[in-house]
Amino acid sequence: MEIREFNPLSKKYRKEFKKIALVYPNRYKAGISNLGLQQIYSEINSLNNFICERFYSDVFNGERSVESGSRLEDFDTGLFTIQYEEDYLKAVELSIKVAESIAGGPCIMMNPLPLKEHFKSFFIGEADDVVDRILNGDKIEGLYDGRGKVKRRYVRLDEHLKSQIIGTGAYGEAVLLEVGRGCRRRCRFCVVRQLYSPCRWRKLSLLLEVAEENRKYSDKIALIAPSPSDHPQFKELISELLNMGYMVSPSSMRADTVDEELMEMVSKGGLKSITFAPEAGSEKLREAVNKGISEDDILNAVEITSSRKIQKLKLYFMIGLPGEKEEDIKAIIELVNKVKKFIPRITVSINPLVPKPHTPFQWLPFGGDESKTPEENIKVLKNKVNFLRKELRKLKVNVEAANVDRFAIQTILSRGDEKVGRALKGVKIREFRDCLKQIDVDIELPWDFIDHGYSKSNLKKEYEKASY
Ligand code: SF4
Structure with missing residues (x-):
């Protein structure tokens, strides 16, 4: 598969670096639309002694990195993000290739037991600002080594990844704007609200700052959250993004949030x-x-x-x-x-x-x-x-x-x-x-x-x- 992307977050290899493989055992198209993964990638590449490269199941069969084509076997640690149960088998196949492997992501937060014997440890929660501590082997909230109890870790959303990789993902070649995490609704079947509670929204000013900064890289912006149209300033956000000249694509919309004004805006935004x-x-x-x-x-x-x-x-x-x-x-x-x-x-x-x-x-x-x-x-x-x-x-x-x-x-x-x-x-x-x-x-x-x-x-x- 040929990858065409703009990547401001990659790093040049030096031999003193510890090599970290960020593995997404599913398609590139889904993985590149995952802002959490990009956040981890950016965090690792900002550390002095580490370098991070990405692996997707449909790029070199998940066995070589997107950045340099390096083999998974040559990496010191594999960080796996497991989004879907169907990815378990591929995740296990790939985990064998790397010396030490740690898994996280929604399936792990829900129930890591089927993968317990295949990974060294698990991270239960949001790792945004503790990736360095996970890599250093620190004992932190959310880290589960297969024994005892574990408390899920969550973060405040007062920052957002400033610049990001733009590839062709689930929303096309779009800037990804994570407007919030968690959901204030209580649908009884929904695991997303349980795994990402409490409901947190990013401030409008921060979202607009990130959108402005990335405007030069794409004409399209995707608004990401479990229920983005519940953002308290959703209409102001869309209106400002339209003023910046963006085509706006919300990841989903609840029917009860739709009104004439909102629909006028999103249709103007190219939906x-x-x-x-x-x-x-x-x-x-x-x-x-x-x-x-x-x-x-x-x-x-x-x-x-x-x-x-x-x-x-x-x-x-x-x-x-x-x-x-x-x-x-x-x-x-x-x-x-x-x-x-x-x-x-x-x-x-x-x-x-x-x-x-x-x-x-x-x-x-x-x-x-x-x-x-x-x-x-x-x-x-x-x-x-x-x-x-x-x-x-x-x-x-x-x-x-x-x-x-x-x-x-x-x-x-x-x-x-x-x-x-x-x-x-x-x-x-x-x-x-x-x-x-x-x-x-x-x-x-x-x-x-x-x-x-x-x-x-x-x-x-x-x-x-x-x-x-
Ligand atoms: S609105 Fe969507 S994200 Fe929120 S609880 Fe219901 S199904 Fe889950």
Whole structure:
């Protein structure tokens, strides 16, 4: 793969340097859009005795660096960022090549047990300002060596990476502006809000300073946060960015934050397509997941969107939610049908819920129905996917339907332990079917050793509110 990027953060090698490999065991396109990774890269290359180079799974198969083509084996330490459960196997394959390897990232913050025997240690939390201490082997909050308990570390957001690598990533060739971390909403399925709480926003003045400084490198800017349109000064931010001449691309938008003024701004900023996540077709299930969005919010947002030049819409739905009935599945089709009257070019994405650790849904069975066996739940999910695919195609919308078995494996990997980690080369559903079952709320969970700052009794209350 040929890489074309502007990189102000790289460093020239000298033989006294300790070599650090920053490994992202997934595609370059996703990795280059990860500002956290760029932050770590910049921190390491600003240190006197270290040099850092990057590795992506689709560049030299992850075995040679982007910067110099150096072999992973020639590096002293590998810092791995693990974003998705599907990356575990590649991460393990690559970790063997480097003398010492440390893993971090959202999957590790959630449950590092499947990778416990494959890495020397783990970092649970945000490493922005402690990378030097991790490399020096200091005992700091968030570092987990496989023993005892660990408290997640988080940082204040009073700084932002000043200059950054511009490559072709998920947002195209764009400047990345991280407007905040965490989320003030309480969707019960959402692991992001649990891993990155508390909700923190960057100051408008700081964001504008960073945007101004990077203006010369790109015409496009991506606004990054779990829910960027919740930033208290979101409209002022977009307005100022437009004044700077940027095309503005928010990473996502909640339907209930959309109004005429905002849509006018983002369409002026060059937005051509938009994504909303109703998650469920019926009000009842949106309440069960605590999405906080009504059908009116969705239709209102879509109507406003259709009056601008935004003609492409993507809708995300989940299936396998607690209390889900046949009428809730049909409600997805009815909602898409209503939306289609406003915007004809729609893609509908259907995915089973993965009940993730640390969320109020962590105790749910995969498939959502505790009266069924894992195999029965999988079969029901497959039937729902087939039904939705068939009915939605009749509406002439584009359907992206999940492979249910892959989501079952994802659940096993996210709720599994060392035994799952030993079977990474071929995780079988029948072997680890227990990971797909409902979990008793009173037992200690494998991932309870991680303190994310929430109270388990509150999590249980949230879980009970969603039960039918
Ligand atoms: S709004 Fe989005 S990021 Fe926030 S809790 Fe809900 S799903 Fe998670």
